[in-house]
Amino acid sequence: MSERIAFRMKVHPGRIAEYKKRHDEIWPELVDALRAAGITDYSIWHDPETDCLFATLIRSDDHTMADLPKTDANKRWWAFMDDIMDYNPDGTPTVVRLDQVFHLE
Template identity: 60%
Template sequence: MEKIAFVMTLKPGFEAEYKKRHDELWPDLAVELKNAGISDYSIYLHPQSLKLFAVLKRTDNHTMDNLPATAAVKKWWAFMADIMETNPDNSPVVESLEQVFHFE
């Protein structure tokens, strides 16, 4: 298993809506994430900067890079585009993070 982290940016005033939409995560999207080898996926909000810190685990043979081609992910991105900073294809603007410390 590999753990990765990244940040995204929420638009102002959508904190509660972002949480609500994720509390009601679509079952077909959850299946796509699991099938891609993703687990233990959490997103945290830093309220002052509106940065969303995401961390997840993925299997060594994950297919996460194929998720953007799936109908469920495309639909989810379109659904979320009004409340997040996005790219022209509605994918969230993502900044990868480098791990600088780990303690178990």
């Protein structure tokens, strides 16, 4: 059985157009890495009042999301996005995992 997860990130003020442009042109090798890790149905929304990004994705039971940061495509993408998003000192995006409190199917 798959699992839906949600998390929050933050885009720098005034940079959402660039953020969207980069995602409109997402690299095929990054898409391949995400799919190989068992990720599907990945969506990101923007809150213009806070510049927070809200993301959801579905991951398979046998997902390998923990290995994604080791892939060349993921490392290059994070470096590419560093100038328009909040990042940790270690070069990883600042991500806050969100807990589900309600679901209606």
